[in-house]
Amino acid sequence: MKKVLSAIILAILTLPCFAQEIEKWGRFEVCYNTSVKGNPYDVDLSATFTNGGETMTVKGFYDGDGRFVIRFMPDKEGQWNFTTHSKVRALNGKKGSFLCTPPSEGNHGPVHAEKTWFKYADGTYYYPVGTTAYSWMRAPEGYAARTIKSLEESGFNKIRCLFMPQNVGYDYQGHYPFQKKADGSWDYERPDPAYFQRIEAYVEDLLAIGVECDLILYHPYDGGRWGFDRMPLDANLTFLRYITARMSSFRNIWWSLANEWDGLKELPHEYWNKFGECVSEEDPYHHLISVHGYTATYYEYWRPWVTHCSIQDHAPVEGPGRAGTVKNIYKKPVVFDEICYEGNSTARWGQLSGEEELYRMWNALIAGTYPTHSECLSIKMKDKNIPSTNFLAFGGDFYGESWKRIKFMRSILDELPHPLYLADKSWDTSMAGAGDGYYLLYFGKEMKEEWEFDIPVKNLDFARPQKGEKFQVDIIDTWDMTITTCPTVFELGAPGPGNYRFKDVGHRGIRLPLKPYMMLRIRKI
C-alpha cells in the first residue's frame, strides 16, 4: 500500500514536467530519468529556451533517484521551444516546447531594484513590508501552515528565513542540505534533494499568498555543530551553483547571502564577494541579492552584484529622517532587516513595545527606506517539539501588537502613486513626497494640538507645488488605524522667505487629537 501511494505521489509530482501551459513568470519544469557513471550531481546539463527573438540558457540539476531536472521561468508570453545540452548522451539534444500564457491575478513577476525603489517585473511598485522567522521551514509538520496563515492575516509581503539548519537542539527530521560519506562526514559534492524539496514547497506556499522569500543562505548559528558555516570555498561554490540551478526559477525568491555575515568567523571577508558574484552569475533571472551583518556593521553594498542593502541597524530608524542618509549614500534600495524586535526577550534587541516597533517602521518608510518586523514574545506553548516559541525563531502565531497594524500600513503604501522619499532631503526629515502633489507627514511620538498647513517648495525631481494649488488633508492614526478627511480645502500662498516653504493662503491649519503616531496625507486636488 505504501509503495502504491508513493507511486501515485510520484506520478502527481512528475505531472508538471509535461505541462504545456505555463503562465508568465510561472515555473516550467522538465525532467529526464537516466543513470550515469560517477557522481550524478557533477553532470553538466543545461537547456536553451527561445521565444521569437528571445533566448535564455538555464542550468539543470540532479534531483536524486535518477531524475535530471530543468526549470525555467518564462518572462514572455507565447510559444517557447527548448533544446538540452549535456555530455551525457541521454540528456543531450532533448527538445520540447510549452505555451506561456498571461500571468494570473496577483502574479506581478519577480521583484527587482530600480534606483532606490523596488518594482515587480510588470511595472507595479513593490513596497517590502517584511517579517522574520528564521527556522519556520524546519518546524514540525503543521506548524508551518500556522506561519503561512499568520502571514496572510497580517499583510506581510516578505519573510526572511534561513536555508541552513539552526543549532537549536531540534532534530530536523533527518534531512540536511548534504548527504553523508561512509565515514560520517558531509559529502559536499552530494546535496540531499529532500532537504531542498521541502524548502521549495514552502517557497511555493509563500508564492501562493504573494509573499517574497528572502532566503538566507548562510548564518553563524551553526556553532560548529554541522559545520555548514565553515565549508571550504569549493564546497560553497558548488552549493551556490546547485541552489541557483534549482531555485532561481521561483519568482518570489530573494538571495540573502547571510544573516550576520561577520559572525561566520571561519569565512574570510572576501568570500562574500565571491559568493555574491557567483550567485549573480548563476541566477539567469538576476533575483535580488544582498548580505546582512551584525548591528551597524555595514557591508560594501556599493559592489555591483549587490542589488539592495539589507542592514541590521536600529540607530537610523530611531528618529525621523536618519534612514534617508543611508539611502543617499548607497543610491540603492535600503531595507533595514533588523531594527530590533517587539518582545520581552532578555536580549536588548528583542525588547521593543509594539508602539516602538511600528514607530521605527514608519520612520524607515517616511525616509524612503523599508523596515522589517519580527517579534520575540516568549509565550508559553504546549508544543514541546518547538524549541522556541518566538515568531522570530520558528514562526507560528503572532502575539504582539505591531503586526496588527501592518495590513493598514500596507494599504496606505499600496495607494501611493510613487514610493516615498524625503521631499526636501535633510531639511525636512518628517515630510515624505510620493510624486506630484502627494505627501505623507509623520509626527511620530510628537503629540500635536494643531498643524499649520506647511509643505516644502522642493519635491526631489517631481513637480514643485505652485501658488494657488489646492490640497486636501487626511488625518491618519497609524496606531488606531483610522483615516479622517479634513473638510478644509487648503490653497497655497506665495512661498515664504528664502523660497523654501508654502503655507496656506489664509494660514489655516488642522486641529489634531493630541495623540502620538499621527500622520497626515496631503494630496493635491
Add this chain to the structure above:
Amino acid sequence: MKKVLSAIILAILTLPCFAQEIEKWGRFEVCYNTSVKGNPYDVDLSATFTNGGETMTVKGFYDGDGRFVIRFMPDKEGQWNFTTHSKVRALNGKKGSFLCTPPSEGNHGPVHAEKTWFKYADGTYYYPVGTTAYSWMRAPEGYAARTIKSLEESGFNKIRCLFMPQNVGYDYQGHYPFQKKADGSWDYERPDPAYFQRIEAYVEDLLAIGVECDLILYHPYDGGRWGFDRMPLDANLTFLRYITARMSSFRNIWWSLANEWDGLKELPHEYWNKFGECVSEEDPYHHLISVHGYTATYYEYWRPWVTHCSIQDHAPVEGPGRAGTVKNIYKKPVVFDEICYEGNSTARWGQLSGEEELYRMWNALIAGTYPTHSECLSIKMKDKNIPSTNFLAFGGDFYGESWKRIKFMRSILDELPHPLYLADKSWDTSMAGAGDGYYLLYFGKEMKEEWEFDIPVKNLDFARPQKGEKFQVDIIDTWDMTITTCPTVFELGAPGPGNYRFKDVGHRGIRLPLKPYMMLRIRKI
C-alpha cells in the same frame, strides 16, 4: 631703485634654493635658470632623491622667468642626495645634496588617515577642528593677515578655501591661474606662476600657525565668468599635474577636488574619479584627498583614492549618534565639511545660533567624526573693497559665539588618549570612548538634574571595564568652558541585566547644574 629692490627680493627668494639644511617634513627647493624652445611649461623635469635605502622621484615645474624648480619634502633625517632628469640638457643630470635635520617644535609632519582617524606622520593623533573662508587668499592685502590672526586666536587647525577665483565681482588684482592667449582666451597650457605663488605664501602662513590647508581645487561659483569650472579634460589634467608638482611638498596641504562637485554641471561625473586618480598618482607624498558635494549628495567615498569623506550634510549631526552611521558605512575618517553655519543669512544654511553650531560640532565629535565650522554673520564693515563681510566668504574677523569655544573644545580633544568612537555603537549614541577607561558623555540640549553613574560594557576593540574598577568624573560645560571635578570616586558593581551596562556599586551619581550642553569626562583611576 625699484630694480635694485627687485634684485634684492629675488636674491632673498632664491636663497632657499641653495639651503643645505632642511628640517624633516620641511621643504627643500632647488632651481635652475635656463631658456628652452617652445612652451617651458611642457618641459619634463624630475629628480630622484636618495637617503640610505630610501629613494623618491618627484616632478619639477616651470615657475616663470626662466626658473625651473624642484621641490621635495624629506621624511627621513640624514643626508639626501639628488640627481635631476630631463630631456633638456641644461636641466639633466644636475646633482646636489642637503642635510635633513630633526623636525622643529610643532612640526608633526603631514596628516594621513588611519582607519577612521587622522594621524600626523610622527604618530600624534590629529583632530581636525576646521573652519571655512572660501576666498580669504584673494582678499585685498592686509585682510588675509586678519584671517591668520583670527585662526590663531580661535584655535582652529584646518581651513577650507578655494584655489580658483570666485565670481563675486572682486577683481583679484590681475592674476588668474592661467595666462591668456593673444585672442584673450585662457591658455590652459600656461599657468600663471604669480597666482600660485600668492596661494603658496598663504599656505606657508597657515603652516607657521599649525593650520592644515584643505585646498579646494574646483568649485561651481565661477558661473561661466572665467570658465575654470568647465575646462576640457586635458586642461584639467595638465592643471592637476602642475599644482601637484608645485604644492605637494607643502606638508599642510590637503586636496579637496571640489566644493559642491555636483554643481559643476559641465563636468561629467566620471571626471571626479579621473581627477582623484590623477592627484593621487602625481602627489608623491599622498596627501589627503576628498571631494565635497551639495547637501546630502554623497560621493562614492569608497573609491581607493579617497582618503576620507568630506561631506556637506547637517542631518547626521542634528542629533546624537547619527554621524556614527556614516562612519560605520565608509570605514574611513568622516569630516562634515558643511553642517550649516552660525549666522544671520537669509539662506537657510547660514542661520544657526552659536549654540546650535557648537552643538552640531560636538555631536559629530562624540560619534567619532569631525565637524567644520564657519560663520555668515553680515556685519557692516568699512572696507568697501570687500564684496562680502562674512568670514565664510573672505575670512577676516569672527563675530559669532561658537568660535570662542573652539580652543576649549580642542583642549579637550588634545588630551584624549585615542580619537573618539561610540563605545557601544548604535546602542548608546551619547557615550564616546577614547581608549581604555576613558569616556566622554555628551548631554547636548538635554538639561539634567542628576546622572547615575552608568557606562557600557562594550568599548569597541578596547579593554572592557571590569567590576571593582574605580572612575573619576569631570563635569564639563562646553558652552561656558568650565571643568569641575566631582569629588566622588565611583566603583563599578557587577554588570546589569543582559551584561550591557555597569553602574556604581552603590548606585551613586552626580548632581548636574540643569544647563544644556553639558558633558562628562569619565576616567579610570
